[in-house]
Amino acid sequence: MSSISAPRGVRDILPDESWKWEYVFKVTRDTARDFGYREVHLPVFEHTELFSRGVGETTDVVEKEMYTFDDRAGRSLTLRPELSASMVRSYLENRMDKLHQPAKLWSAGPMFRYERPQKGRYRQFWQIDFEAIGSQDPYVDVESIAVSLEIFRKLGLANLEVVVNSVGCPVCRPVHKEALQSFLKSKLGDLCETCKGRFNRNPLRILDCKNPVCREITEEAPDTISCLCAECSEHFSAVRLGLDRIGAAVSVDKRLVRGLDYYTKTAYEVLSGDLGAQNAVCGGGRYDNLAESIGGPHTPGVGFAAGVERIVLTMEQQGRSFGEPPVLDAYVVSPDPSSRDESVALLYEIRRSGIAADIDYMGRSFKAQFKTAGGSGAVFACVLGPDEIATGSVTVKNLETGEQHQLARAELSSFIIEFKSAKVKKQEGNLL
RNA sequence: GUGGGCGUAGCUCAAUUGGUCAGAGCGCUGGACUGUGGCUCCAGAGGUUGGGGGUUCAAUUCCCCUCGCUCACCCCA
Known part of the structure; x- marks a missing residue:
């Protein structure tokens, strides 16, 4: 066959599958309404700067996974690798801070990352994304997590692990970084190659390394929670209490670190036990500094993104119902x-x-x-x-x-x- | 970016220790008396065995390259 095929890492969602997606979107839409989130449609490409500044220059996503190109007028544009930065950009640009706060918005669409394709990992993949911008109330963190869990509950997903952590803020992060670096200094030689590189650039991620040797070394390392400032610590306990109060089964994972720089305080992830290595079905947290990093005023926010392919994959794996496929009368x-x-x-x-x-x-x-x-x-x-x-x-x-x-x-x-x-x-x- | 596995009809797979026309099931199309499907039976279409090159009298089977898929590392949704 010499005819043109789809580029690597992308795929066609054909009728036998698309109706299942429809079901996921329907549940998402209904849940959004129940929780007071309103839908927005955002552009698929943005100024490259939005992501390099918002997501973080030293993150893997920005360093090696973005589809970046110049348009005909020479602007550097990037196919969005995630949605939070766009959402905050839209919030600022449309002066939503003047409206009722927090702005609770959701969106869905394709994201693009140049990665090696794998089970549950594609170069174009769909996310559903919920963001609550403008409030620092811990209960908004709780609600954000609750929305995702409610969607998964309605979809019938089982065998999920929900983990939460606090990664601190600009006050406590340097304290932790220093404590971590001084702890690791003497053991630097034993860390894996990637972690050696992380030591100076992004030591936090060493805690997240899956290499057994690194895990062993970091077993006793200072975690982020132990270094939290008073405000972050209080916030984290409020979030945990709130989760408890609404009956959310969530466990604390001190090693949980998110890969994007903008996260502050709450970080959380939902892992599926029925996927392969790419087991994160949902990830999110608080990003109180994102708005500032892209040039806006200080604006707190929390949100999450869930991967549609991975949700569908997990549902199929678990034999969940997608409702009735559409048929003719x-x-x-x-x-x-x-x-x-x-x-x-x-x-x-x-x-x-x-x-x-x-x-x-x-x-x-x-x-x-x-x-x-x-x-x-x-x-x-x-x-x-x-x-x-x-x-x-x-x-x-x-x-x-x-x-x-x-x-x-x-x-x-x-x-x-x-x-x-x-x-x-x-x-x-x-x-x- | 690094490694392992794989690449045969639309789909799922078989076969040739290198050698007659590469097979099956499902699906598709048509038929089994005149205007009635699903079951059954019959028939048919469909493959330069991912693409390119090499070794050989001969390659789908061996070698190289390439593209793609897949799993893992990595990263994350």
């Missing part, structure tokens, strides 16, 4: 070429009444049309041939029961609609 069958025009007219008639319907466009035989009708998932086959035209009727066959009768053509739509609503009621009855 009716398939119009034309027994004879002479009646096709009328059949098409009927098709549009019933579609206009809100019935999902289709017809053959391949010149198939009568028999084959029925076969297609059966395969389409439609409950009804509606036959309109010379006989029916002569009597102003249409023959309706219930493809599930095999029952068939002739109706006046004008009654067809209401017949199908009534059947559908009766079916829905029956399903609801079964649920009760």
Whole structure:
């Protein structure tokens, strides 16, 4: 095959899968409404500076994973690798600080990172993102975590591990950094190569290293929690208390460190036990300095992002329901070429009444049309041939029961609609 | 960016220790008396065995390169 294929690391979400995504988005949308978050649509590319300053120059994401290019006017633009920076940019640019606070916003869409593709890791991947900007109340942290857990609960996700930590603020971070560096100084030679590099640039990440040797060494290392300033410490206990109060099963992981520089205080992650190495299904936290780092006034904020591919993957792994896939209500069958025009007219008639319907466009035989009708998932086959035209009727066959009768053509739509609503009621009855 | 595994019809896979026309199931298309699907039966279409090069009388099977997939490192959603 010499035809063009999709670039590495991206994939097509085809109909057999897209309806599952729809379900995830529906649950997300409903939950957003329940929690008072409103949807925004943000651009897929931004000024490169937004990310280099917002996310952090020394982060892996910015250093080696961004899709950056110059546009025709020579501006450096970047395909967004994450959403928080854009969300805060939008908040500032649209003066949302003048509106009711905090601004509770959510969004969903594709993100782009140049990484080696792997299970649950793509170069274009979808995130759902929730941000609450403008408040430093610990209960907003709690709510942010709660939103994500509620979405996962509704989706039926199990085998999740929710971990939380506090990474401090500009006051306590340097204290911890120093304590950590002086602790590690003598052991520097034993650390893995990447951690040696991290020692000066980003020592915090050494705590997060999965290398067993590094883990061993950092076992006794000072954690962020022990170095928190009074304010951060108080905030963290309030968050934990709040989580407790709402009954969220969350454990503290002192080693949890997020990869993006803007996080302050609360950091949290939701891990799935049914994914491979890429097991983070959701990550987030507080970022009280993000707005400042991109040139705005000091503005506190908390949020999280969840990976849609990973959510769907986990759900599939766990055999969760995605609701019902969309199917047609009716398939119009034309027994004879002479009646096709009328059949098409009927098709549009019933579609206009809100019935999902289709017809053959391949010149198939009568028999084959029925076969297609059966395969389409439609409950009804509606036959309109010379006989029916002569009597102003249409023959309706219930493809599930095999029952068939002739109706006046004008009654067809209401017949199908009534059947559908009766079916829905029956399903609801079964649920009760 | 680094390593391991893999790459045969639309899909899932088989086969040739290098040698006649590369197979099956599912799917697709058509048929099994005239206007009725799902089951069954029959038939058909569809592959220069990811692409390129090399070794050989001969390669889908061996070697190299490349592209892609996959898993792990890394990173994270």
